[in-house]
Amino acid sequence: MDLKLTPRQQEILDFIRNSLEVLGAPPTRAEICNAFGFASPNAAEDHLKVLAKKGAIVMEPGSARGIRLVEQLGLPLIGSVAAGSPLLAVENQLGRVQLGNQLFSPRADYLLKVRGNSMTHAGILDGDLLAVHKTNEARNGQIVVARLGDDVTVKRFKKTRNRIELIAENPDYENIVVDGPLEIEGIAVGLIRNGDAL
Amino acid sequence: MDLKLTPRQQEILDFIRNSLEVLGAPPTRAEICNAFGFASPNAAEDHLKVLAKKGAIVMEPGSARGIRLVEQLGLPLIGSVAAGSPLLAVENQLGRVQLGNQLFSPRADYLLKVRGNSMTHAGILDGDLLAVHKTNEARNGQIVVARLGDDVTVKRFKKTRNRIELIAENPDYENIVVDGPLEIEGIAVGLIRNGDAL
DNA sequence: CCGATAGCTGTATAAATATACAGCTATCGG
DNA sequence: CCGATAGCTGTATATTTATACAGCTATCGG
Structure with a gap:
């Protein structure tokens, strides 16, 4: 399960990377919406689910800012x-x-x-x-x-x-x-x- | 404002560092309580306030996991x-x-x-x-x-x-x-x- | 034209989280 | 002995946050 990302999904992933670097923590759904101009938190949720399914991130269920980049997971x-x-x-x-x-x-x-x-x-x-x-x-x-x-x-x-x-x-x-x-x-x-x- | 930390405060700071490394995100108050056996989330809150006052961390008000290490802030x-x-x-x-x-x-x-x-x-x-x-x-x-x-x-x-x-x-x-x-x-x-x- | 998929809006809600207030004990310098 | 400080308990609450459900549009391979 390590399929290719669409350009949009890549953008989301890059934003998560950037958030980790700039803020020192993964973004919330709301922050993703804000950055991309989404009106619904579900837009972010959907993207995260896809990224998780494709193996780019891991989501910590129920945890705030529970997004982990697999690449830096080891x-x-x-x-x-x-x-x-x-x-x-x-x-x-x-x-x-x-x-x-x-x-x-x-x-x-x-x-x-x-x-x-x-x-x-x-x-x-x-x-x-x-x-x-x-x-x-x-x-x-x-x-x-x-x-x-x-x-x-x-x-x-x-x-x-x-x-x-x-x-x-x-x-x-x-x-x-x-x-x-x-x-x-x-x-x-x-x-x-x-x-x-x- | 860059006073010395007490041993206990140093432990808390180390735990935050460890959390960032292991989890990829700063800890919540609850997680700090759990790690140190505190019964009250306020114990963690107090420690964080002191660490912030002493300049070791910066707290993002209202943000989940809003603890930033000044040392890696640059x-x-x-x-x-x-x-x-x-x-x-x-x-x-x-x-x-x-x-x-x-x-x-x-x-x-x-x-x-x-x-x-x-x-x-x-x-x-x-x-x-x-x-x-x-x-x-x-x-x-x-x-x-x-x-x-x-x-x-x-x-x-x-x-x-x-x-x-x-x-x-x-x-x-x-x-x-x-x-x-x-x-x-x-x-x-x-x-x-x-x-x-x- | 059909179904699948990407990418989104809009609404709702349970749970996670930050954080205030009140108070208690032990230690320590004066 | 006093006051300050560190370090905690216990309780409460407003926000933040994750996340489900329903539905909509555009694209694309067949």
Whole structure:
């Protein structure tokens, strides 16, 4: 979903860019109307919907000035996950990393900053950024981001006839035999290592 | 008015910075409350008022998410001025230039992109950015930004016993003898020339 | 001529948001 | 001990804002 924009739609997009630069915030529908001389706020709304459908912007539902430019979105970088909070909650985000998500396959939805050494033998070191594809299903042998109660962990997924195990790729760490509620948050599709860690 | 911030106030400011980076827009009062665990939106309001008074932010009255960081504000760059519109109207702004306003004295309030060659003999070329201090009063010999009806022009100010003249510093252009309404928008306090024009 | 699409007007409304007023506690310099 | 200030709770409200619904015109490929 990344179709070409009509000239008019391009103008709207440019206005949003300009608003971000000049005002420091995205415009409201009313401001768009004002800038283009629209008599109805719905004219702006329609344009925004099209821009969203075409993948140029993302709209934060119900939020004032909730227009985000996809081009400057990049992938959210998730830090340490606060107990019980949704992985992608704003409070867990360290920022965004400018990175086309077509770099990985399947598509990366976010980056997770890895903490600890439980996966070092799989080449995943402390501080690495793990590119994660959001999904609820994992196949045997895949490296998953899993939630066990309040904890979020990165491990290798192993499913046998009678149980599910989360394998630590480091003999110093113990594998986890799942007995409580397990939720797959996503599967690893890539890795980025910052120069600092090399 | 640029006093030191308390640690708490610094935290609030950092949160605003973070919100701009992560969300792409300034936070609402409610979001600040949420992030810091405040029970009352007024706690956020108070902090913002202090930050505004101390010069760290500027608040757009009545506007949703109307918090601007002064540090990334720079000086507004005014392009061609639409007939009849206020000089600093958003529609006239080409963007902002990162520039401490203490560079000039008196303080520069905005930059005006000069159009035309009527001041070339004063070293003001087409395309130059003129740093302007906002004021209604000009002294003899100062270079002023003046409004004559719908037109905004840059000229040297000359006041004699019985009339006011706007002098063009280029023999190819004619001086303007003021007979209609004249409004001084500001006086030139500096000049910036972009590499392109050299 | 038809249906789809772009681009708009006009109206309405629930929810988000800014922001005022009143008051309370802890700290700190004098 | 006093007054000022920082930092907050709690309540209330006028605006701003997002956004739905209904409908209209012009263009364009078939």
